[in-house]
Amino acid sequence: MHVLKTDNLSVELNGITIIQGVNLDIQRGDHVALIGNNGVGKTTLLKVLCGQISQTGGKLEFGLGHDEIGWMMDEQVNADLTTIKYIYMGxxxxxELKNRLEQMQELWNEDTDFVEDYNDTLQQYMDLQGYEWEAKIERVAKELGINQEWWNISFSELSGGQKTRxxxxxxxxxxxxxxxxxxxTNHMDIESVEWLVSWLRQYKGTVLFTSHERDFIDKVASITYALTDKGTKRYTGGYSFYKELHDQEQHAAEELYKKYNQERKKLLExxxxxxxxYQKASNSASERNTFAKKQAGRHAKQVKVKEKALERLENKKIERPKENKGIEAIFDAEAFEGKRMIGMKNVSFSYNPDFPFIQNLEMEISRGDRLAVIGKNGSGKTTLLKLLTGTILPVEGEVRRNPQLKIGYFxxxxxxxxxxNTILDELLELDHLTQEEARTILACFLFRREDVFKKIKDLSMGEKCRVAFVKxxxxxxxxxxxxxxxxxxxISTRExxxxxxxxxxGSVVIVSHDPYLLRKVANRVMEIEAGNISHYKGSYVDWEESHQLTPENQGIENEISLLEMELVELYGQEEVNLDKIKEIKxxxxxxxxxxxxKTNKK
Incomplete structure (x- = not known):
């Protein structure tokens, strides 16, 4: 049974086609990823599905009621709203009835009208199963690992992972x-993303999501829809399956175009x-040469035959496939002749004297290092980069930088x-580039023609990131x-x-929550956890393999998950079994x- 189906759906705004040719067929229980380049219309499509925007053409059918679908879209949340109030307002x-009851309880009096009003309000609340709703909020919060400590914190102060929960x-x-x-997964650290992966995998309902996180798509999606300016294409499996098939399709399309072009060129020749x-024979025929006249006639017929063949070929014209051109790897970095680039000795730093943040750190960055710095949000990764670059100074210890060192800090x-600045002006701040070179470079990053005169402040975050990286x-x-x-x-820009x-x-120090990127780049790993720093001499792939659970450990983890779920169910029961809860704990x-x-033995 399908829960969502579209047939050739399209949207136009102010006469401009935003999306077209959208064909989706989502069945109950499917976990579907919607991928595509920035600006192709993914968020627009979701807004059409949730009713914020009307489609211009095509069909849209739901197998579920609108209230049976949970929509998690980007939204502006009042900065003063507490976490629990945000949940309640769902x-x-x-x-509103809960608030009214609480206010009436504070102002309680025995006036007959007041009591009657209170009883009416209470009845309305009970008719809506208000107390069951409150109990359910507590149960779901526990199931999702939402601590009661968060409840009275402003929603805006939560981390990315906490907000998602x-x-x-x-x-x-x-x-x-x-x-x-x-x-x-926006603004979530690796651990939070892994939690979301685990949660979505066990979720029995249907899921439709957009993402640029390839690892997340691989682990969650059973189906992937690729959205382009021409429409959608369906692939079974996650991003890796899509990528493999898409590359094959791209290669086949290039071969077909090459064959078409060769055939067309041959016919033209x-x-x-x-x-x-014909012209030569025709010139001879004008001198009353009978043989030349026949030759000219034969050549004229051949021309018409070949022109007909060319017309038939061009009626089946094959467009040149769009290429995702890779960046030309021409870094203008001076050769670094030394071995050590940066050395840290007994470095400590704190934003508050009473709470040390980084303590007694010792590390080196050497020529050829590609260091991945990983850890939870708030663990100190960005602070470490600021210490490395000299953006902030250590409270104690010493940071030594080689005189040859030239740092590019993103x-x-x-x-x-x-x-x-305009985009062009920003790039021209690099003294060695001419305006022509700068415009050519920007065109490679999809900043073409008049786009280069846009001001940085008017760009999207994705566009600003592209400019910063190009520079x-x-x-x-x-x-x-x-x-x-x-x-x-x-995804295409990431690749x-x-x-x-x-x-x-040169050398690279990188903080990222994108496993695909770290697998490609890192040959060393530094992990920051609870103030402790661990160094791993090996690639990020090696680090991942060393942290994979053995079958025995996976069994223990599964048992822990089952016990936690059982505990949540017990908390949600009307009659709480304290002995059972104590035993499970x-x-x-x-x-x-x-x-x-087992972790400490590693």
Whole structure:
């Protein structure tokens, strides 16, 4: 049974086609990824599905009611709204009645009208199963790992991973049969993404999501739809399956175009030759040469035959396939002749004297290093990069930088860009580039013609990231320090950057939550966790393999998950079995201690 189906759906705004040829067929239980370049219309399509925008053409059918679908779209949330209030407001009717009851309880009096009004309000709340709704909020919050400590914190102060959990909780209170998620992994660290992967894998309902995170798509999607300016194409499986088939299709299309072009070129050459022969024979025929007249006639017929063949071929014209041109890996970095680029000795740093953030750090960055810095959000990764680059100074210890060192620093906040500059002016700040060279470079990054005169402040975050990377790419840096360089970038741009970094002749220090990028680039790994820093001499792939669970450990992890689910169910029961809860908590602690012991032995 399909839960969502579209047939040749299209949208126009102000006479401009935004999306067209959208054909989706989503069945109950499918986990569907919608991918495509920035600006192709993914968010527009989701807005059509949720009713925010009307389609211009085609058909749209739902096998579910609108209230059976949970929509998690990008939204502006009042900065003063607490986490629990944000969840409550998922059901405004219940929330308003709950508020009214609480206010009336504070102002309680024995006036007959007041009591009658209170009883009426209470009855309305009970008719809506308000108390069951409150219990469900607590149960779902526990299931999603939402601590009660978060409840009175402003929603805006939560981390990316915490916000996603809270948004899911607000949706799940309504028991949706389908979830529609727009970029659910934005601003999430690797651990939070892994949690979301695990949760979505066990979710029995239907899921439709957009994402540029290839690893996430691979782990969650059973079907992938690729959206282009021509429409959608369906692929079974995640991103890796899509990529393999798409590359094969691209190669086949290029071969077909090549064959078409060769055949067309050959026909044009033959037609030209016959025309020359005809002209020559025709000139001879004018001198009353009977043989030449016959020859001219034969050549004229041949010209018409070949022109007909050319016409038939061009009626089946094959368009040249669009190429995703890779970035030319021409970094203008000076050769670094020394071995050590940066050395840190007993470095400590703190934003608050009472709470040390980084303590007694010792590390080196050497020529040829490609260091991945990983850890949870807030663990100190960005602070470490600022210490490396000299953006901030250590409270204690010493940071030594080689005199030959030239750092190119890509910051999340993009502070290195002048918002009042045009795109072209920003690139021309690199002294060695001419205007012609700068425009050619920008065209490779899809900034063409008049686009180069747009001001930085008017660009999207993805466009700003592209400008920042281009500028860094063509600088003379011999050490690139990159803080989340692929945030806001679509998949094709990420892959271009990966290819460029893979052949970059200098050294790289990178913070990223994108496993695909780290697998391509990193030959060393540094992990920051709870103030502790671990160094791993090996690639990111090696690090991943070393952290994979053995069958025995996976069994313990599965047992922990089952016990946690059982605990959540017990908390949700009307009659709480304290003895049973105590026993399950004991088992949980026992198994978690086993896992901690195994981790410490590594």
């Amino acid at each position: 059901n405004e009717q219940c929330y 809270v948004k899911l909780a607000r949706l799940l209170i309504k028991d949706p049969q389908m979830l529609v998620l727009d970029e659910p 033959v037609i030209q030759t016959y025309k020359q022969w 910051m999340q906040e993009l502070d290195q860009l002048n918002m009042e 860094l790419y063509f600088s003379d840096a011999n050490l690139l320090v990159l803080d989340e360089p692929t945030n806001y970038l679509d 271009q950057i990966e290819e460029a970094l893979a052949v970059y002749p 004991r088992k949980l602690e026992e198994r978690k201690n086993i896992m901690v012991g």
